[in-house]
Structures are given as structure tokens and as C-alpha cells.
Amino acid sequence: MSKQIRNNIRRLRFDYDEMTQQNLADLVGVSRQTIVAIEKGKYSPSLEVAFKIASVFNKPFEEVFQYN
Amino acid sequence: MSYQERSVWFSLGIIIYIWFTYFSEAYGMHVAGELTVDSVNDLLVYVVLLTIGIEIGLQILIAAIDNRDADKSLDERDERFENYSYKYAYYILFFGIALSGIYTLFPQIFLFERLDITLPKEYQIFHIIIIFTLLAEITRLSTQIYYYRVGE
Numbered sequence: 001m002s003k004q005i006r007n008n009i010r011r012l013r014f015d016y017d018e019m020t021q022q023n024l025a026d027l028v029g030v031s032r033q034t035i036v037a038i039e040k041g042k043y044s045p046s047l048e049v050a051f052k053i054a055s056v057f058n059k060p061f062e063e064v065f066q067y068n
Numbered sequence: 069m070s071y072q073e074r075s076v077w078f079s080l081g082i083i084i085y086i087w088f089t090y091f092s093e094a095y096g097m098h099v100a101g102e103l104t105v106d107s108v109n110d111l112l113v114y115v116v117l118l119t120i121g122i123e124i125g126l127q128i129l130i131a132a133i134d135n136r137d138a139d140k141s142l143d144e145r146d147e148r149f150e151n152y153s154y155k156y157a158y159y160i161l162f163f164g165i166a167l168s169g170i171y172t173l174f175p176q177i178f179l180f181e182r183l184d185i186t187l188p189k190e191y192q193i194f195h196i197i198i199i200f201t202l203l204a205e206i207t208r209l210s211t212q213i214y215y216y217r218v219g220e
Contacts, residue, residue, distance in 0.1 A: 033069070045144070
């Protein structure tokens with residue numbers, strides 16, 4: 001089975017005071033639809049956006065994104 | 069659906085509608101034996117003006133509906149999908165340009181004479197370029213829609 005990039009953004013948003021997708025999108029500087037696509041695994045963000053997302057949640061990168 | 073995706077859908081719809089109108093009108097003229105340089109020129113001016121008018125009108129409409137995102141530039145996902153789409157469109161455009169070049173040099177290997185097209189050769193070449201530009205544009209927009217819908 002091939003490896004895939006997975007993420008915990010949905011859970012982290014929930015933990016982070018139920019942050020909305022729009023709030024996260026505004027903080028990261030992408031559209032809400034891009035956050036939706038990342039959460040669903042339909043789009044792999046650039047390293048820059050991935051790091052920005054991790055920094056919004058103040059978490060290490062590997063806690064937000066996994067490759068398995 | 070994002071502002072960008074909606075905009076792509078509208079552009080695709082406009083292109084298909086307008087150029088279908090153009091080619092069906094041109095075919096009607098051909099069948100009626102009225103396909104002349106002047107009639108094609110008039111039709112082209114009409115189609116170009118119609119494209120500009122409808123495109124401006126619809127983009128204003130989308131911006132009015134989706135005014136929250138209208139002033140935002142493309143984000144990295146939009147740009148990546150746009151880049152994918154340009155790659156495929158380029159192949160088609162390249163093929164079309166190559167074909168029109170071959171037709172210029174070796175018209176006898178094509179079967180256009182059987183179609184009894186009354187337009188001069190430069191107009192025929194121009195239409196080959198139009199058709200492939202159109203196909204490239206439809207491919208570009210369709211590819212973007214595909215990636216927006218299905219993902220990577």
C-alpha cells in the first residue's frame with residue numbers, strides 16, 4: 001500500500017478553540033477551500049504553507065502532518 | 069466552490085457557448101454558399117465583442133455574489149492547478165501550430181479541398197489556429213475544474 005500524507009488539522013482546529021476553516025485560512029494566507037482540500041487529503045500543501053499551519057497551532061510539524 | 073473555481077466554470081461556459089455559436093453560424097453560411105471573407109470578418113468581430121461583453125458582465129456578477137473573495141489573488145493551490153492546466157494546453161496549442169505550419173507548406177496532404185471551403189488559404193490557416201487555441205483553452209479550464217473537483 002502506498003504511503004500518503006495525512007494530517008490532523010481538523011482535530012487541531014477543534015482543540016484550538018474550535019477554530020473555523022476560514023480563520024485558519026486567513027492566518028495561513030490561503031482560501032478556505034484550500035484548507036478544506038488539505039483537510040480532506042485532496043491537496044498536498046507546499047512546505048511553506050504546511051509549516052505555517054503547524055505554527056498557527058504551535059505544534060511541531062510532524063504532529064500536524066504524517067507520511068504513512 | 070471557491071471564487072476562482074466559479075470563475076473558471078463561467079469562463080468555460082462562455083467559451084463553449086460563444087465559439088459553438090461562431091462555428092454553427094459559419095457552417096450555416098458555408099451550406100448556404102455565403103461564406104465569404106467579409107461575412108467571416110463580421111462574425112469574428114461579433115464573437116470577440118460578445119466574448120468581452122459577456123466575460124466582463126459575468127465576472128462582475130460573480131464578484132457581486134462572492135464579493136468576499138473577489139479581491140483576493142490566487143493562492144498556491146490555484147496557481148499549482150493553473151500550472152498543470154497550462155502544461156496540457158501547451159501540448160494542444162503546439163500541435164495546432166505545427167499542424168497549421170504543415171498545412172501552409174503541404175496543403176495537398178489535407179482534405180480541405182473536398183470540403184469545398186470558399187475562404188482563402190490564410191483564413192483556413194487562421195481557423196486551424198482558432199480551433200486549436202479553443203481546444204487548448206477548453207483543456208486548460210477543464211483541467212483546472214478537474215483538479216478543483218477531484219484533487220491531486
